[in-house]
Amino acid sequence: MQVKYFLLFSLFITSPASAGSSLLYLEGQGVGGYSSAEKSPVYHSMSAGEPMQKSSAGFDLVRKFSSSSGDTGTLAVQARLAHDPDSYNRVEPQVYNAYYRGRAPFGYFWLGHNRPAAGLESYFDTHGALLQALPMYGYGYDRDWGAGASRDFSWGDAALSLTSGSGMRLRAAGNYLASGRVSRGVLARDNYSAGLYASSGKVPEITGYRVLDGSEKSYSAFGLDYALLWDRWELRADLRAGEKRGMHYSAALARAGLNLLDENRLKLEAQAVYDGMAGMEGWALSSGASFAISPYLTWRAVFEYEEAMRDRRLVTQLYYYLPI
Numbered sequence: 001m002q003v004k005y006f007l008l009f010s011l012f013i014t015s016p017a018s019a020g021s022s023l024l025y026l027e028g029q030g031v032g033g034y035s036s037a038e039k040s041p042v043y044h045s046m047s048a049g050e051p052m053q054k055s056s057a058g059f060d061l062v063r064k065f066s067s068s069s070g071d072t073g074t075l076a077v078q079a080r081l082a083h084d085p086d087s088y089n090r091v092e093p094q095v096y097n098a099y100y101r102g103r104a105p106f107g108y109f110w111l112g113h114n115r116p117a118a119g120l121e122s123y124f125d126t127h128g129a130l131l132q133a134l135p136m137y138g139y140g141y142d143r144d145w146g147a148g149a150s151r152d153f154s155w156g157d158a159a160l161s162l163t164s165g166s167g168m169r170l171r172a173a174g175n176y177l178a179s180g181r182v183s184r185g186v187l188a189r190d191n192y193s194a195g196l197y198a199s200s201g202k203v204p205e206i207t208g209y210r211v212l213d214g215s216e217k218s219y220s221a222f223g224l225d226y227a228l229l230w231d232r233w234e235l236r237a238d239l240r241a242g243e244k245r246g247m248h249y250s251a252a253l254a255r256a257g258l259n260l261l262d263e264n265r266l267k268l269e270a271q272a273v274y275d276g277m278a279g280m281e282g283w284a285l286s287s288g289a290s291f292a293i294s295p296y297l298t299w300r301a302v303f304e305y306e307e308a309m310r311d312r313r314l315v316t317q318l319y320y321y322l323p324i
Helices: 001-014
Strands: 020-034 040-042 055-067 071-083 090-104 107-115 145-151 156-163 176-184 191-209 210-230 234-246 247-260 266-275 281-293 297-308 310-321
Touching: 055 090
Parallel strands: none
Antiparallel strands: 020 040, 020 055, 020 310, 055 071, 071 090, 090 107, 107 145, 145 156, 156 176, 176 191, 191 210, 210 234, 234 247, 247 266, 266 281, 281 297, 297 310
């Protein structure tokens, strides 16, 4: 099914342009490292079952539509072919963004594969990064299929979404996830955002693009997130708790980043993630660096210690993002 999505969205590149403008980027990355738990080289930044990050090549298309009254909407399509010799599918088509976002009398709406209205992941894009937010640790959804709506206010914003709860893969078997978030401050406008959010639904058990268990189970999340851009510093935090697979959990993330050199070409980061699933508590502690070799080529490296698996993992990445 993912192959069909990949081919379908690729057609947007060659389709005739409507009124408006388009931006097309070619994306490529090489990922490799070493894991002490596996005692061997690895070719993924998280686990082999997760979609990010793996050696891949693809495209990122953003097309804006307009009329005589101004911009009316945006189409975003981002897809890759990823390779990982350790994963279930050695060559895996990945659909990341695939949504239309349009204006409405109340604000904005979107349809497709986009960010649910919950947590840091609702406004913090990590599509090329090695350090990830809570969804890649098993709590929440970086992207999900469905629909959403949002509205900006002078004091912040509010958003709602109703999605499938199946993450990267489209699934319709009675599964759903309703989410809502309200924030004080908008990061892109105010350099800070403090959010309160909640999610509830019935979702399948998934790892990356694989559905592990066909039966849908209750899922809930209640949390607080915070992000601050101050001088050369970037501070982010996310704290949530709820129920997953019939068990109560808590999860937390704290990250500090420091931008250095001209045009912030060098970034140093440290992150701590707490996994509080009952009976499986543990920490994942990470430190990373990112250096922009050129406007189109970035080198990244991250070292992570996972307490639960006693794993020490070092991963490096070369990431290419070229406008054409």
